[in-house]
Amino acid sequence: MSTLHTVNKSPFNHATLSQCARLCHDQDAIVLLEDGVYGALTSSPCATDLASLLARGVALFALECDLRARGLEARLLPGIQVTDERGFVRLSLEHKTLQSWY
Amino acid sequence: MRRQLLFINRHSPYGESVARDALDAVMTAAAYDQHISLLFLDDGVFQLLVGQAPGSIAQKSLGASLPALPLYEVEDIYVHLGSLQARGLSPEDLILESVTLLDDAAVQALRARQDHILSF
Numbered sequence: 733m734s735t736l737h738t739v740n741k742s743p744f745n746h747a748t749l750s751q752c753a754r755l756c757h758d759q760d761a762i763v764l765l766e767d768g769v770y771g772a773l774t775s776s777p778c779a780t781d782l783a784s785l786l787a788r789g790v791a792l793f794a795l796e797c798d799l800r801a802r803g804l805e806a807r808l809l810p811g812i813q814v815t816d817e818r819g820f821v822r823l824s825l826e827h828k829t830l831q832s833w834y
Numbered sequence: 835m836r837r838q839l840l841f842i843n844r845h846s847p848y849g850e851s852v853a854r855d856a857l858d859a860v861m862t863a864a865a866y867d868q869h870i871s872l873l874f875l876d877d878g879v880f881q882l883l884v885g886q887a888p889g890s891i892a893q894k895s896l897g898a899s900l901p902a903l904p905l906y907e908v909e910d911i912y913v914h915l916g917s918l919q920a921r922g923l924s925p926e927d928l929i930l931e932s933v934t935l936l937d938d939a940a941v942q943a944l945r946a947r948q949d950h951i952l953s954f
C-alpha cells in the first residue's frame with residue numbers, strides 16, 4: 733500500500749526532504765512543490781539520498797509551475813520527473829495515502 | 835464506516851500552533867468513532883517531553899493534555915525511535931508511559947495499514 737509524499741521546504745534550509753527520504757517505502761513517490769523544488773537541483777544537499785531512492789524504485793516528481801517560477805527547469809537532477817497540477821492529482825489517486833511533509 | 839486514521843505529528847509544541855491543532859483534530863475525529871493512531875516523528879517527539887511549563891510564554895501545556903487521550907479511546911500512540919535518539923531522548927523522558935517505539939520499517943508498516951493520513 734503506497735504513499736504519495738509531498739515536500740514543500742527547501743533542503744538548503746530544512747531537513748524535511750531528508751526526513752521524508754528516510755521513511756520512504758520502495759513503492760512510494762515524492763512530489764516536490766513550492767520551495768521543495770529546490771531539492772531537485774543538481775546541487776541539492778539531498779542529491780545522494782534522492783539517487784538511492786530512485787535506485788530503490790521510488791518515483792520523484794517536481795511541480796512544473798514551481799520550477800518555472802524559480803527558474804530551475806534546466807538545473808534538475810537526472811531522474812526527476814516534471815509534472816503539472818493534473819499529474820499531481822493523478823498521482824494522488826494512484827497512491828492509497830498522502831503524507832505532507834512541511 | 836470505521837476508518838483507520840493516522841495523525842502524524844512532526845512539529846515541536848510551542849513555536850507554532852500546529853501541535854495544538856493536531857490535538858484538537860484528534861479529539862474531533864475520536865468523537866466520530868474512527869480508529870485513530872498517533873505517530874510522533876522528528877521534532878514532534880518534543881511534544882511528549884516531561885516537564886513542560888509553558889506558563890512562562892503564556893501558553894497552555896500541550897503535554898498535560900496528552901494523558902487524557904485514552905479517555906477519548908485514543909490508545910494507539912507511536913513514537914519514532916530514531917527521532918528520539920537524534921534528539922538525545924529516551925522513553926523515560928516521555929510524558930506517556932504506554933507508547934510503542936517504532937523503527938523506520940515499522941513506521942512504513944504502520945502507514946501501510948491506514949485509510950487516511952493527517953499530517954501535522
